[in-house]
Amino acid sequence: MTQSGSKDNQGMLWEVFLQKKSGQPFIHAGSIHAFDKEMALQNARDTYTRRGEATVVWVVPSNCIVSSTPEDVGSFFDPANDKIYRHPTFYNIPDAIKNM
Numbered sequence: 614m615t616q617s618g619s620k621d622n623q624g625m626l627w628e629v630f631l632q633k634k635s636g637q638p639f640i641h642a643g644s645i646h647a648f649d650k651e652m653a654l655q656n657a658r659d660t661y662t663r664r665g666e667a668t669v670v671w672v673v674p675s676n677c678i679v680s681s682t683p684e685d686v687g688s689f690f691d692p693a694n695d696k697i698y699r700h701p702t703f704y705n706i707p708d709a710i711k712n713m
Contacts, residue, residue: 624648626675629657631667639671647672 623646630639642661647653653672662670681689 624652627653627657627672628675628678629661630671630673631661632669632671633667635668639669642667644675645672 625647627645627647629642629645631642632639642657645653645656645660647656650672654670657670657672661667
């Protein structure tokens with residue numbers, strides 16, 4: 614049911630990710646509605662690849678995506694400065710190695 618109380622007839626919400634060329638990362642393109650994965654893939658193709666913008670399309674049910682929140686920034690992304698082994702500042706690097 615939607616907030617207005619009417620039954621939703623658009624199907625599930627799916628997130629669409631596109632890969633422009635093989636080997637490149639997938640980029641979030643947007644969202645579509647569909648009743649099943651085949652319809653979601655076809656709707657994504659029809660909506661987001663009409664001009665050859667991608668070589669591969671991923672569709673993922675929106676309710677399957679898990680995300681951190683802005684409130685998590687302190688604890689979730691806390692740098693591990695107390696773990697000195699993660700920072701190689703105490704190693705002697707030979708002069709012959711230019712870029713490390």
